[in-house]
Amino acid sequence: MRIEDMSIDQLLELNQYICRRIDELWDQENLQALSQLRVGLKVTFEGRDGPVLGIVTKINRKSVIVLAEDGTKQYKVSPEL
Template sequence: MRIDDMSIDQLLELNQHICQRIDELQEQETLHAISQLRVGMKVTFQGREGPVLGIVTKINRKSVIVLGDGRKQYKVSPELLRPLLDVK
């Protein structure tokens, strides 16, 4: 069936299914990103004013608290964080 041939009710139902699937995929991405993080891990992310380096201090269900340079705390989506490798 073509979208152009669908009624408003059919389109609303399709929209609901699409939104549910998007939510499921975003939740999977968040869970995967969180599973890669640990408290004390060094991370980086793109802040409003450029790259931020910091340390993970707390991991919540949908966000991560990062202690950045200058002792500033950031609440960040886990998908935006990139772990830093220790170079020795």
């Protein structure tokens, strides 16, 4: 079936299916990234102002708290970063 031939209801159903699948894949990537992290681990990631070097202080289900190495700033980042 061509997408041009689909009704609005069919397109909405397809959209919901695609969004669910994308969410599942993101969750899998998050879990994989989280499994490699530990509190106290030194990490680097690309911040708004450039590279950030820090230490993992807390691991949440969907985010990681990183304290900048100089102790001046704390970042809440996605595990993939």
